[in-house]
Amino acid sequence: MTDQLTIGAAERRCIELPAQRIAALQAGSPDAEPVLLVPGYTGSKEDFGPVLDLIAAAGFFVTAIDLPGQFESPGLAAPDDYQPDNLATYLLGIADQLGPDVHLLGHSFGGLVARAAVIAQPDRFASLVLLSSGPAQLAGTRRVTMDQLQPVLASSGLPGVFAAMQAAAAGDPGFVAPTPELADFFERRFLGGSPDMLQGMGDALRHEPDRVAELAATAVRVLVAHGADDDAWLPATQHEMAERLGAHYVVIPDAAHSAAVENPAASVAAFVEFWRESP
Numbered sequence: 001m002t003d004q005l006t007i008g009a010a011e012r013r014c015i016e017l018p019a020q021r022i023a024a025l026q027a028g029s030p031d032a033e034p035v036l037l038v039p040g041y042t043g044s045k046e047d048f049g050p051v052l053d054l055i056a057a058a059g060f061f062v063t064a065i066d067l068p069g070q071f072e073s074p075g076l077a078a079p080d081d082y083q084p085d086n087l088a089t090y091l092l093g094i095a096d097q098l099g100p101d102v103h104l105l106g107h108s109f110g111g112l113v114a115r116a117a118v119i120a121q122p123d124r125f126a127s128l129v130l131l132s133s134g135p136a137q138l139a140g141t142r143r144v145t146m147d148q149l150q151p152v153l154a155s156s157g158l159p160g161v162f163a164a165m166q167a168a169a170a171g172d173p174g175f176v177a178p179t180p181e182l183a184d185f186f187e188r189r190f191l192g193g194s195p196d197m198l199q200g201m202g203d204a205l206r207h208e209p210d211r212v213a214e215l216a217a218t219a220v221r222v223l224v225a226h227g228a229d230d231d232a233w234l235p236a237t238q239h240e241m242a243e244r245l246g247a248h249y250v251v252i253p254d255a256a257h258s259a260a261v262e263n264p265a266a267s268v269a270a271f272v273e274f275w276r277e278s279p
Contacts, residue, residue, distance in 0.1 A: 002049075002050035002261060002264055003049075003050070003178070003179075003182050003261060004044075004046040004047055004049055004182065004185060004186075004261060005046070005049070005181060005182060005185060006049050006050045007025055007046065007049035007050075007052060008027065008049070008050075008052055008053035009027060009052075009053055009056075010025040010026060010027040010049070010052040010053065010056075010062075010064075011025070011026055011027070012024070012025060013025070013026050013063075015063075015065070015094055015097065017090060017093040017094070018093070020068060020073075020074070020090060020093075021073065021074055022065050022066065022067075022068070022073050022090065022094060023045065023065065023066040023071065023072035023073045024045060024063050024064060024065045024066075025045045025046070025048070025049065025052060025063070025064045025065075026061070026062065026063045026064075027052040027053055027055070027056035027061075027062050028055070028056030028059075028060055028061040028062050029056075029061055030061050031061070032056075032059055032060050032061040033059070033060050033061065033101070033103065033126075033275070034060070034061050034062075034063065034095075034098035034099050034101075034102045034103065035055055035060045035061065035062040035063065035102070035103045035104075035105065035275070036063050036065070036091065036094060036095060036098060036102050036103070036104050036105070037051075037062065037063065037064040037065070037105050037107070037110075038065065038067065038091065038104070038105065038106040038107065038110035038111075038113055038114050039064070039065070039066065039067065039070065039107055039108075039110050040106075040107045040108025040109045040110050040111075040132075040133075041108060041109040041201045041202065041205060042190065042193070042198070043070065043107065043108070043109075043110070044066050044070050044071035044072070044189055045064040045065050045066050045071070045072075046064075046071075046185070046189070047064075047107065047258060047260060047261060048062075048064040048107075048260050049064075049261075050260060050261055050264040051260045051264045051267055051268050051271075052064060054264060054265065054268040055268055055271070055272070058268065058272045060103070060272075060275070061098070063094070063098065065094065067087055067090070067110070067113065067197075068081075068082075068087065068090060068194075068197070069082065069193060069194035069196065069197025069200075069201075070193055070194075070197060071189045071192050071193060072192065075193075075194030075196055075197055076194070076196065076197070076200075077196075078196060078200070079196045079197075079199040079200035079203060080200060081196070081200060082196070082197055082199075082200025082201045082203075082204060083200070083204050084112045084113045084115070084116040084204055084208065085116045085120070087113045087116070088113055088114075088116035088117035088120055089120075091104070091113065091114065091117040092117055092120065092121055092124060095117075095124050095125070096124075100124075101125070101126035102124060102125050102126060103125070103126050103127050103129070103275050104117065104118065104125045104127070104128050104129070105128070105129035105131060105271065106128075106129070106130060106131065106133060107131045107132060107133065107258075107260065108131070108132050108133055108232060108257065109133075109201055109204070109205055110133070111130040111131060111132070111133025111134075112133060112204065112205075112208055114128060114130070114133075115128070115130065115133075115211060115215050116211075118215060118218055118220050119211065119214050119215055119218060122218035122219070122220045125220055126221075126275075127220065127221045127222070127223070127274065127275060128215075128220055128221070128222045128223070129222075129223045129225060129271060129274065130222060130223070130224050130225070130238075130241075130247075131225050131226065131259065131260070131267075132225075132226045132227060132230050132232060132233070132238075132257050132258070132259065133233065133238075134232070134233030134237055134238060134241065135210050135211075135212045135233075135237065135240075135241040135244070136208055136209060136210040136211075137205065137206055137207055137208045137209075138205045138206065138208075138232060138233065139233075140231075140232070140233075140234065141231070142231070142232050143205075143206065145168065146202050146205065146206065147206075149161050149164055149165070150202070152164050153195065153198060153199060157195060158190060158191050158193065158195055158198065159191065161190075161198065162187065162190045162191060165190075212241055212244045212245060213244075215245060216244065216245050216246065221247075221248075221274075221277075222242075222245050222247035222248070223247060223248040223249075223250065223270070223271070223274040224238055224239075224241055224242035224245065224247045224248070224249050224250075225249070225250040225251075225252060225259070225267070225270055225271075226238050226251065226252065226257075226259070227251075227252050227254075227255030227256045227257060227258070227259040227262060227263070228251050228252065228253050228254070228255060228256075229255065229256040230255075230256055230257050231256055231257055232257050235251065248274055250270040250274075252266050252267055252270060253266060254266070255267070
């Protein structure tokens with residue numbers, strides 16, 4: 001069984017950028033082709049923990065990060081600083097350090113940030129994987145939950161939001177309680193984040209415009225992948241996005257929204273096959 005505590009041989013690092021420190025996990029030889037993994041809303045680098053050794057074993061140098069304000073990366077000054085275009089500048093700074101032709105992967109909200117980075121400087125990236133991410137703003141039940149938690153953040157801060165999320169999850173008929181160790185990690189991660197990050201990324205998720213045509217115009221190769229049971233952007237929506245992009249498209253079996261944790265072997269197989277096809 002894998003979870004966010006499964007990071008294998010990956011090493012914890014800090015990437016120093018002008019006026020910003022980025023917490024990271026890295027695995028593989030620094031001389032290998034670079035891969036940069038970007039987590040989603042309320043996530044962190046550990047959401048890629050189970051795939052890091054597998055990607056490194058396939059011959060890549062892989063870096064997973066906390067975006068500013070997430071878990072172990074310091075936050076930014078205000079909620080507006082968490083718009084995808086601004087966060088993309090940090091990905092570009094990291095890409096400059098990793099070397100040319102970075103393979104970029106963004107999960108969920110991280111896909112919106114990764115997309116913005118490719119649109120801004122397409123020549124910096126060899127390819128883009130959009131993992132369980134969508135063409136525009138988030139809708140559906142997750143959007144409804146975000147709207148419901150907005151006043152809780154204003155009145156009770158991160159502890160109040162975390163408690164409300166836990167209560168809602170426990171009421172789901174399919175809820176499976178995490179181990180005590182994993183539950184402790186989820187709490188530490190959430191409470192270690194920035195309230196401005198939670199507000200700003202949430203606002204961005206609810207207002208992101210459709211930028212599929214802009215991404216297609218870059219001519220960067222794209223893979224759209226998602227779990228078979230993804231419950232954020234609907235699988236049909238992601239499939240349509242892939243068709244508009246002329247992108248590769250993969251459905252990862254036995255997975256929902258967090259395929260890198262739920263089915264790491266199948267996820268990495270899809271990523272590596274795509275990266276190895278990159279010119």
